[in-house]
Amino acid sequence: MAVPFLKGNTRPYCSDAxxxxxxxxxxxxxxxxxxxxxxxxxxxxxxxxxxxxxxxxDHIVNRYVDxxxxxxxxxxxxxxxxxxxxxxxxxxAGLMTAVKLKYASIREERSEQASILCCTTAGVGNAxxxxxxxxxxxxxxxxxxxxxxxxxxxxTPACMVNAMLTATEAKAAALHDLGVRDHETGGxxxxxxxxxxxxxxxxxxxxxxxxxxxxxxxxxxxxIGRLVYESVMESIITEREDxx
Numbered sequence: 480m481a482v483p484f485l486k487g488n489t490r491p492y493c494s495d496a497x498x499x500x501x502x503x504x505x506x507x508x509x510x511x512x513x514x515x516x517x518x519x520x521x522x523x524x525x526x527x528x529x530x531x532x533x534x535x536x537d538h539i540v541n542r543y544v545d546x547x548x549x550x551x552x553x554x555x556x557x558x559x560x561x562x563x564x565x566x567x568x569x570x571x572a573g574l575m576t577a578v579k580l581k582y583a584s585i586r587e588e589r590s591e592q593a594s595i596l597c598c599t600t601a602g603v604g605n606a607x608x609x610x611x612x613x614x615x616x617x618x619x620x621x622x623x624x625x626x627x628x629x630x631x632x633x634x635t636p637a638c639m640v641n642a643m644l645t646a647t648e649a650k651a652a653a654l655h656d657l658g659v660r661d662h663e664t665g666g667x668x669x670x671x672x673x674x675x676x677x678x679x680x681x682x683x684x685x686x687x688x689x690x691x692x693x694x695x696x697x698x699x700x701x702x703i704g705r706l707v708y709e710s711v712m713e714s715i716i717t718e719r720e721d722x723x
Contacts, residue, residue, distance in 0.1 A: 482581075482717050484583055497596050497681065498631075502514070505564075515596075521679035523677060543577070544575050584601075588702050588705065594631040602718055626674075632686045632690065633682055633686065633688065633689040646707045649703070649704040
């Protein structure tokens with residue numbers, strides 16, 4: 480098990496896969512959040528509500544908000560949040576989650592070609608199956624499965640997009656194997672209605688490989704798939720067991 484914050488622990492988690500990368504649980508009452516701090520800015524692609532798209536990041540924040548959160552202006556709210564905490568506006572990505580942060584799962588793996596840190600917060604209260612007709616919403620909602628995937632190594636932009644696809648497939652596989660269902664249609668869920676993901680890549684040339692592919696048949700894609708699958712499974716199972 481790799482759920483470092485479950486039993487009230489707030490000690491920083493220092494990555495073995497990416498030296499200098501650290502995961503913090505900031506458990507303050509008003510703005511609890513998980514923060515990943517990187518030793519150097521990393522190329523990133525993400526669907527983050529704040530700092531999304533293609534950027535260079537050295538901070539990734541996963542902020543907890545409860546079910547009563549006012550979603551009318553999440554971007555401006557995150558701008559203010561970053562300013563209050565002193566996080567650099569141009570190099571920070573911000574996610575929001577309605578899942579308690581103590582259920583965050585952290586998984587890591589090292590190899591000769593790259594090393595990966597994966598931190599996931601996952602709940603399935605609004606599980607959904609992509610491709611099915613269901614209720615949709617125009618407004619933003621906080622994320623339910625948030626995946627922060629940090630790769631120490633080199634990847635082309637196309638490979639980064641490929642990695643996001645592989646990670647999404649792994650998330651869907653975890654939900655399938657857990658038997659999670661779309662609450663409206665009854666079909667096996669492929670995600671939830673409010674998932675988000677951040678991928679950060681160090682550009683570390685020490686591995687000697689610039690990855691062009693990250694599909695499931697590649698070593699890199701295999702690592703990504705395993706870590707995402709394991710962390711999504713673990714976060715959901717931990718939440719379930721903690722409620723019993």
